Amino acid sequence: xxxxxxxxxxxxxKEGQNVTLSCEQNLNHDAMYWYRQDPGxxxxxxxxxxIVNDFQKGDIAEGYSVxxxxxxxxxxxxxxxxxxxxxxxxxxxxxxxxxxxxxxLFFGEGSRLTVL
Amino acid sequence: xxxxTQMEGPVTLSEEAFLTINCTYTATxxxxxxxxxxxxxxxxxxxxxxxxxxDKGSNKGFEATxxxxxxxxxxxxxxxxxxxxxxxxxxxxxRSGSARQLTFGSGTQLTVLP
Numbered sequence: 001x002x003x004x005x006x007x008x009x010x011x012x013x014k015e016g017q018n019v020t021l022s023c024e025q026n027l028n029h030d031a032m033y034w035y036r037q038d039p040g041x042x043x044x045x046x047x048x049x050x051i052v053n054d055f056q057k058g059d060i061a062e063g064y065s066v067x068x069x070x071x072x073x074x075x076x077x078x079x080x081x082x083x084x085x086x087x088x089x090x091x092x093x094x095x096x097x098x099x100x101x102x103x104x105l106f107f108g109e110g111s112r113l114t115v116l
Numbered sequence: 117x118x119x120x121t122q123m124e125g126p127v128t129l130s131e132e133a134f135l136t137i138n139c140t141y142t143a144t145x146x147x148x149x150x151x152x153x154x155x156x157x158x159x160x161x162x163x164x165x166x167x168x169x170x171d172k173g174s175n176k177g178f179e180a181t182x183x184x185x186x187x188x189x190x191x192x193x194x195x196x197x198x199x200x201x202x203x204x205x206x207x208x209x210x211r212s213g214s215a216r217q218l219t220f221g222s223g224t225q226l227t228v229l230p
Contacts, residue, residue: 042120109157
């Protein structure tokens with residue numbers, strides 16, 4: 001089955017530690033995204049990537065980093081510089097950037113990060 | 117910039133009641149409009165979409181019509197079920213050719229009681 005796989009589903013971190021969230025897709029999509037979701041709020045874009053080896057900052061990129069070395073993978077690192085990292089993180093992909101299906105995102109099931 | 121405003125929740129309905137979740141938007145150009153649904157503990161799923169004025173998107177008994185004159189895309193369902201309990205997000209995508217241009221509303225929590 002094609003889809004997006006995020007791992008881990010739940011993650012606990014001590015303050016001052018970096019943590020990496022995995023996102024893998026087998027949909028052959030060009031574009032991938034990371035969103036952050038906080039209770040009662042909409043989704044906020046952290047980073048996005050339109051092609052391999054290229055990515056752009058979203059609205060709340062500070063304290064986060066990404067890489068896109070392979071088309072199917074787009075890991076997100078939450079660094080110790082992120083002041084309030086406890087949140088639900090969602091990875092998504094879309095077939096291509098700027099095409100007529102822009103906006104039709106396929107989401108993973110999310111990773112819930114809790115900082116202790 | 118682009119923005120989406122949804123009615124505040126939570127919304128609680130009895131089974132078989134009529135549902136309306138209001139959504140209005142502000143955007144330059146001619147955006148595409150979407151409703152996404154998020155079931156508890158899961159990611160979002162596309163529920164329906166409309167790409168131009170007067171288009172009606174529909175899926176699983178839900179409908180929404182793209183109203184350019186009122187800049188609205190209200191979600192409706194004639195008879196809700198307990199299984200419709202979820203968070204619903206309205207979103208727009210500007211036809212700017214950029215990958216990032218999906219703007220979400222804040223979401224509306226719907227609870228349907230048996």
